[in-house]
Amino acid sequence: MTPFGKRLRELREQHGISLTELATALHVSPAYLSALEHGKRGRPSAGLIHQVNEHFGLIWDDAEELVRLARLSHPRVVVDTAGLSPMATELANRLARTIRDLPEARVAALLALLESPPD
Structure with missing residues (x-):
């Protein structure tokens, strides 16, 4: 959903x-x-x-x-990491591979982290 x-x-x-x-x-x-x-x-x-x-x-x-x-509701997301750091590319790939297995609490924590102001 x-x-x-x-x-x-x-x-x-x-x-x-x-x-x-x-x-x-x-x-x-x-x-x-x-x-x-x-x-x-x-x-x-x-x-x-x-x-x-x-x-x-x-x-x-x-x-x-x-x-x-x-x-925020497109169910098939494409993340373009061209020109970003290797860590950003790794993050995108790992998230794509594991998102289905993440518990809701972990998803909520990641969303909260993304919504907080950058350092």
Whole structure:
């Protein structure tokens, strides 16, 4: 599941809306929305994000948060380490190889480390 997909599901559940009902309202297929929620599709378009924001009445910070989550929701990431240090390349490769086996607590710790200001 992607960050956008998780938030979309939370919004649906908070408003008591089924996947099919939301898909109809957004003029997309239920299969597409399901794929978005489960991380089987890439980032949603800006238009779809806008539709979701309008449908749920999200404004200001909540709407911006949905845009931010969509940017972070591509399920197949490519990391270009050309021109970076050998350690950066090693880090990218090791993360790609081991991310599926990392416990959630370790993933959370790595995210927190990346969100902290650089030294």
